[in-house]
Amino acid sequence: MWRNAVPVVIAAQRSPPDSIDASPSAAQRTLWIALLSALARRRLPRRDLGALACQAVSGRIELAVVATAIIAVRTTLAALSQVVINAAAVFHTSLYLSDMHPFLDDAAARAPKRGSRTHAAPTEEIRLEEVVYQYPGRDKPAVDGVSLALRRGQILAIVGANGSGKSTLTRLLIGIYLPDKGRVTWNGTDLAEVDPATVWANTGLVPQIFAQWPLRVRESVTLGQPRTHNDAPVWEAVDAVGLREAVEDLPAGLDTLLARDVFGGQWQRVACSRALYRRPGLLILDEPTSQMDPRGEHQIFEQIKAIAADRITIMVTHRLENTKIADHIVVMEHGRITEQGWYDGLVHAGGTFAELLELSQDR
């Protein structure tokens, strides 16, 4: 259901939301609730208290009855006040809920229609054929006629300047977006015909910007996977990213709720361990080590190399030295592949790759 929301979020960037209930009747209802709430919050007026006191002094009403009356009135007002305050809160929340249903319907209507074919592991080959993708509201394609062929066991590195289309390409590769032109195939089947859940079940993605879920360490690593009572594979994934020592130092080890105890590079390690835990057929790491220290970075790339034989691996990086482990490197500029080859070849080709490498070393 939630994946259908993606195009709506994109569309919302272009136009203001028109589903918010801003009608006069909603304003009127809100006003009434606020008024009732304010009335209910009023205390017993001094005038009434004075009248009761006079009656008690003159002996017309017994003192005990006056006291009971005051307590009863106060208690009733307090309870009434609470009821109105809670009703106001429910009403307020219901305004958001009434917006949610049209939002989800709209999202479903805008979502690209896909087929129901299933992708079965192993993922032997992924191909992009003249793929073009343009974001709504943009005047140029973010990816503009890219063709690539990836085979199991291969490590592909994607490099290029900011905004050259690297991250968009990774989203097209796994069917988060469908191309406007061209096609992406997994084992020969066009992703437009495939149920995306079966593709994503075989994908491990460490996105450039990832969520820092406030979960326990164990759940952070196994997120989205079947529950397990065996911690061995969790520790294996934690070890693979060099996080064991940090996790053992946490107050409750794997049971520690991740929040303030974890920082920049460690969050990246958690995200990497989650992707590795899945043992996916396609592993995509988009700037996975940008906040890591050199030791952490080295360990992650060693690990990628060690497990590369069973899968297709794609890494996006600005640190060109890291692309030494790749079998194939593509350089992107303005949504197009402008250079490709292997590390030593590109270093001596005198093109953009060589220029960027020289700049990064000249500090």
Ligand SMILES: Nc1ncnc2c1ncn2[C@@H]1O[C@H](COP(=O)(O)OP(=O)(O)OP(=O)(O)O)[C@@H](O)[C@H]1O
């Ligand atoms: N959600 C979006 N909506 C509209 N335009 C977008 C969106 N995401 C990216 N773009 C645009 O698409 C182009 C490619 O962006 P992309 O994020 O793929 O580049 P990148 O190579 O990954 O950049 P970086 O190195 O900064 O991560 C850029 O011009 C960018 O502004």
Ligand SMILES: [Mg+2]
């Ligand atoms: Mg990017």
